[in-house]
Each structure stands twice: as structure tokens, then as C-alpha cells.
Amino acid sequence: MRRAELLLLFALGAWSCGTVFMWQTAIRNFTIAEHVATAENDGVAEAAAGLQASSLREIARYQASEVNRLFFTGWGWAQPALAP
Numbered sequence: 001m002r003r004a005e006l007l008l009l010f011a012l013g014a015w016s017c018g019t020v021f022m023w024q025t026a027i028r029n030f031t032i033a034e035h036v037a038t039a040e041n042d043g044v045a046e047a048a049a050g051l052q053a054s055s056l057r058e059i060a061r062y063q064a065s066e067v068n069r070l071f072f073t074g075w076g077w078a079q080p081a082l083a084p
Contacts, residue, residue, distance in 0.1 A: 011082045018082075022075050026068045033057075033064035 001009075036044060037057035048056045 015082045029064040033060035036060045
């Protein structure tokens with residue numbers, strides 16, 4: 001294989017791995033948010049005193065979506081660097 005083909009394969013592999021990683025990260029962030037909203041943790045219970053369970057869940061999901069937004073923005077800026 002020529003060097004250009006190897007670089008192209010590397011870039012395609014890096015982009016594919018990054019995309020799969022971002023999918024998994026987004027899914028995991030929402031899973032963790034759900035866990036935090038439903039966990040029986042004294043610290044969380046104290047911090048969320050006075051909130052309904054649905055409000056706590058909504059706040060946790062909002063936080064997860066903001067973290068995902070940050071990661072997807074970073075990935076969006078990183079992708080042109082992988083373009084050959």
C-alpha cells in the first residue's frame with residue numbers, strides 16, 4: 001500500500017472510532033443521569049430536598065444533555081483535523 005492510502009485508512013479508522021465513542025458517551029451520560037435521579041443517596045437527597053422526583057430527573061437529564069453538547073461540539077471541531 002502506498003503511504004497516502006495508509007493515511008486515508010488511518011483517518012477513516014480514527015473518525016469511525018471517534019463517532020462510536022461519541023455515541024457510547026451520549027448514551028452513557030443519559031444512563032448516569034437516570035441513575036442519579038433514581039438513586040437513594042443521602043447527598044443527592046439532601047441537595048434535592050423539596051424537589052419532586054420528576055423535577056430531579058429533568059435536571060439530571062438537562063445536565064447530561066449539556067455535557068453531551070460540549071462533547072459533540074468538541075468532536076465537531078476535531079473532525080476537520082481528520083479530513084485528509
